[in-house]
Amino acid sequence: MDAMVHPARAGGDALIDVRNLEFTVASQAGEVNILRGITLSVAGGEAVGVVGPSGSGKSTLMMLLGGLDRPTGGTVRVAGHDLCALDEDALARFRRDHVGIVFQSFHLVPTMTAEENVAIPLEFAGVRDAFGRARAALESVGLGHRIRHYPAQLSGGEQQRVALARAFVAEPAIILADEPTGNLDQATGAQVIELLFGLRARHGTTLVLITHDPDLAHRCGRIVSLADGRVVSDRPALPEAA
Template structure:
């Protein structure tokens, strides 16, 4: 059988709009986004501030609802899922790495990494979390709290958490934005290495042209629309 008949793309956006209310009237954040990302591809999303990059990621993650259009991720139509369904999809299929780490400050490194697996009632959550911390070179820091870790270490914990469930899709929003140049380079080397090892799809929001070049394709946004790189690929 032709594999394309049953292997759905990791991301399918069809005519996606996001419009938010404001005192001055409705503001169009995304305006008719069409995008297909095949499984296993690494895609960089670039564009000026305010172009809609982070909103695009939030829509793909199911953290922001599209006002119009269809959003499908890992074969699931996000428009048909309630908040609980979206949360379970994120926990099982999507790993998210934010610029500001988003670690729970009252939890140790290993507890932070185990969190999505505990949400899924997954057996052996702490054993997997320990192995994930080892993958990012932080097994010796498992009992430390985020406030006791450097920025680079916190981002590596965030990556370990994002990849602990072996997600089909990794979403990374300026993951080196709060790190110095050398630490940021180490973090991205790690992220790309783990992406290749797991075969996951990667959508990376970045302002760094060198990072974008490491991806298979670059999608450029401006004023809520794709202006380059959005062509559908087989």
């Protein structure tokens, strides 16, 4: 284990600033502490890989950063918003305006075409040319010929590319990606990752990438390791060997 632990970085200008974050759930055996006092800051434009064994709290952390769950302790500030102080409507607006999310299981609406799925965040934001921008986003991930297809008519890799287009289409400040290649074969997953990092570079987006794959984590500039709900290592990614 890396001995260098940085529980906090300067949070004043951080795009993401988490302090003493706790998340506890009830079970028949009593309370289960999933996150145990995480403190973490991410600057605008950073790409951070979050790694750790199953049950370490990676996906829970992402849900809290996206305002999809509420912590039981601590604070979460993202893009200047105190997420703990927002009601559900305000959290929905926060996600619409600031965050794109990519899930392992795609989370596309099965009754909507690829174009309609990508247009959803733009329509919620009241963008006038939502469908034109959705088509352009699908073209940017190589799916301009699939805009009228439904998720069931697409391969897993194509569905995840639609999810990427949807996440980036509103040009959010932050992308949260939870095991984006987890349901894909190695070759398809590699293509999706190239698209993810290409889009991130093009838009200058801050990326928090949850992954079990150390090689994928090293594509980021920084790696945060979790274990038992705590940050155990926070270090720059080592350069890949030539």
